[in-house]
Amino acid sequence: MQTCLVPDITREQAATDLDNAERAAARVQKQSRWLAWYSGTFAAGFAALTLMLGLVEPAWLRAVMSVVLWLPLVVGMVLWAGRRPTTARGAGRRVVPGWVGSGVLFTVALFVGVPTQQGNLAYWLPAAAVVALPLAVVAWREARR
Amino acid sequence: MTSTGHPRHLLDDLLTHGVRFSIVATLDGVDRAEFALVRDSVEISDSVLSKQVATLETVGYVDVDKGRVGRMPRTWLRLTDTGRAALAQHVAALQAIAGRSRQ
Numbered sequence: 001m002q003t004c005l006v007p008d009i010t011r012e013q014a015a016t017d018l019d020n021a022e023r024a025a026a027r028v029q030k031q032s033r034w035l036a037w038y039s040g041t042f043a044a045g046f047a048a049l050t051l052m053l054g055l056v057e058p059a060w061l062r063a064v065m066s067v068v069l070w071l072p073l074v075v076g077m078v079l080w081a082g083r084r085p086t087t088a089r090g091a092g093r094r095v096v097p098g099w100v101g102s103g104v105l106f107t108v109a110l111f112v113g114v115p116t117q118q119g120n121l122a123y124w125l126p127a128a129a130v131v132a133l134p135l136a137v138v139a140w141r142e143a144r145r
Numbered sequence: 146m147t148s149t150g151h152p153r154h155l156l157d158d159l160l161t162h163g164v165r166f167s168i169v170a171t172l173d174g175v176d177r178a179e180f181a182l183v184r185d186s187v188e189i190s191d192s193v194l195s196k197q198v199a200t201l202e203t204v205g206y207v208d209v210d211k212g213r214v215g216r217m218p219r220t221w222l223r224l225t226d227t228g229r230a231a232l233a234q235h236v237a238a239l240q241a242i243a244g245r246s247r248q
Binding site: 008009010011014015017018020021022024025027028029031032082083085086087088089090091092 | 163166168172188236239240242243
């Protein structure tokens, strides 16, 4: 730390320096909020995929539609995320629980629903909402940052 | 260094340069940021940012990573723990001088 030989600084200059730095930092912070869109889009994607796997008949159409939905979504979002100019501090740590939560709930929803609830809207609609919830919470929190 | 006396003694002399202070401040809230984003946010030229980042890198306040996104070369800037500590102390000193409460 270098703390000697600093020039005198007035109250006004200190305030100006703080304001300028705050403005510049706010511009960068604004660009780091993309994670809210990213998480929200995947929350919606998980919900749509859950509904599709539970409701669409016949099985071949279900498989085709799932691939058509999920593959471009994942590829598109990964490419988009890779091009973002910045990432909020600690973003990975905050997002992982959402991914794990939605992933686990998705697996459980399919494990329980596919054998016994195929085509049952009363099961798959709430299941889709529950599956999307962890990532939706992450999206909401990131948007509020 | 002393904890008593005028808070200017706690200022970091590298960060008393307004541009350097703004560069470091922009990196504080993010894991890393692209060179071009920092340049535009601080409203300076490529050459000025390059020069100031080199200075900050020399003292260990900023890390510079070079890579590619697709075929486009990119430079990423990241604030180190040393830089973050220096910034926190500098901001506290500026706030004390400006008569602002710590946020």
